[in-house]
Amino acid sequence: MKKQIKLVASILMAIPLVFLISCGGDDPIEEPIEDAVEDTDPVENETYYQIPSPDEMFGFIKESGLEFNGELLNPIQSASNYSDPKMQALNFGIYSADLAYTAAYEEFSETTKYFGTIQKLAEPIGISSAFDKALIERIQGNLDNADSLVVITNTSYFSVVEYLEQNEQGDKLGIIAAAGWLETVYVVVNTTNFDKNKEAVDRLADQKLTLDNLLDYLNKYKSNADVNEVLGWFNDLETVFAALSEEEGSESGISFKKKDDGKMVLGGGSSITITKEQFNAIKDKVNEIRNNIVKTEA
Numbered sequence: 224m225k226k227q228i229k230l231v232a233s234i235l236m237a238i239p240l241v242f243l244i245s246c247g248g249d250d251p252i253e254e255p256i257e258d259a260v261e262d263t264d265p266v267e268n269e270t271y272y273q274i275p276s277p278d279e280m281f282g283f284i285k286e287s288g289l290e291f292n293g294e295l296l297n298p299i300q301s302a303s304n305y306s307d308p309k310m311q312a313l314n315f316g317i318y319s320a321d322l323a324y325t326a327a328y329e330e331f332s333e334t335t336k337y338f339g340t341i342q343k344l345a346e347p348i349g350i351s352s353a354f355d356k357a358l359i360e361r362i363q364g365n366l367d368n369a370d371s372l373v374v375i376t377n378t379s380y381f382s383v384v385e386y387l388e389q390n391e392q393g394d395k396l397g398i399i400a401a402a403g404w405l406e407t408v409y410v411v412v413n414t415t416n417f418d419k420n421k422e423a424v425d426r427l428a429d430q431k432l433t434l435d436n437l438l439d440y441l442n443k444y445k446s447n448a449d450v451n452e453v454l455g456w457f458n459d460l461e462t463v464f465a466a467l468s469e470e471e472g473s474e475s476g477i478s479f480k481k482k483d484d485g486k487m488v489l490g491g492g493s494s495i496t497i498t499k500e501q502f503n504a505i506k507d508k509v510n511e512i513r514n515n516i517v518k519t520e521a
Contacts, residue, residue, distance in 0.1 A: 304519035316402030
């Protein structure tokens with residue numbers, strides 16, 4: 224159970240770290256995983272390690288020269304209008320990704336506002352203990368220090384994930400992570416020009432693999448009515464992604480591989496091709512799901 228939760232936690236946890244990851248070159252990306260998995264079964268771990276962090280795309284699109292678009296953010300004023308527990312958890316994920324987006328582009332005034340928003344939204348979904356007074360003071364004292372701010376926000380997410388893990392709330396974690404991932408894809412499809420930003424388009428296509436793994440996780444909790452509803456939305460999106468062609472054994476795709484020294488390496492995997500028509504279909508479906516999540520309740 225813990226390994227399954229940490230599988231999706233790897234998606235959520237990367238949100239504050241997106242601009243620490245270099246995506247501009249050809250060298251593998253290494254991340255320590257000393258405490259990531261307690262289970263040592265090689266077959267199950269192979270599945271676990273096939274989940275790249277979708278939220279590193281924020282760092283990638285900045286490296287690609289795509290401009291920040293603040294109009295894509297979910298307005299912080301909307302947060303108080305989410306009263307349904309499912310919508311609160313979903314928008315906690317949305318706002319968490321927005322927090323990472325502002326941080327990636329060093330929009331620190333916005334970063335502070337969005338951190339305050341997820342702090343407030345954490346209370347009704349039962350994870351407010353992750354945002355104590357000392358943490359807020361540290362943020363206020365490091366508003367102009369990108370590295371420190373990332374470390375601090377990352378610490379808060381470890382607290383969130385640890386709380387959900389200890390209380391066996393993998394269903395809630397799955398909902399939050401799914402929404403956070405969707406928001407990153409939403410930002411990418413709405414800032415990318417298919418004809419001009421090939422690398423960003425290719426990175427979007429690679430999300431087919433991440434979505435497949437996310438669906439596997441959500442399926443474990445489909446007996447939960449909220450998860451089952453969210454799963455239906457993402458199954459619809461998977462149908463659109465399924466039209467993309469996938470070729471095994473290419474060096475251009477993305478996957479995680481485990482090294483002997485206990486580190487994760489982002490390296491070659493499947494190569495996925497995408498047409499302009501498919502890009503637009505994904506964009507339409509992502510926008511539809513995302514807009515259903517962020518709309519305020521009547």
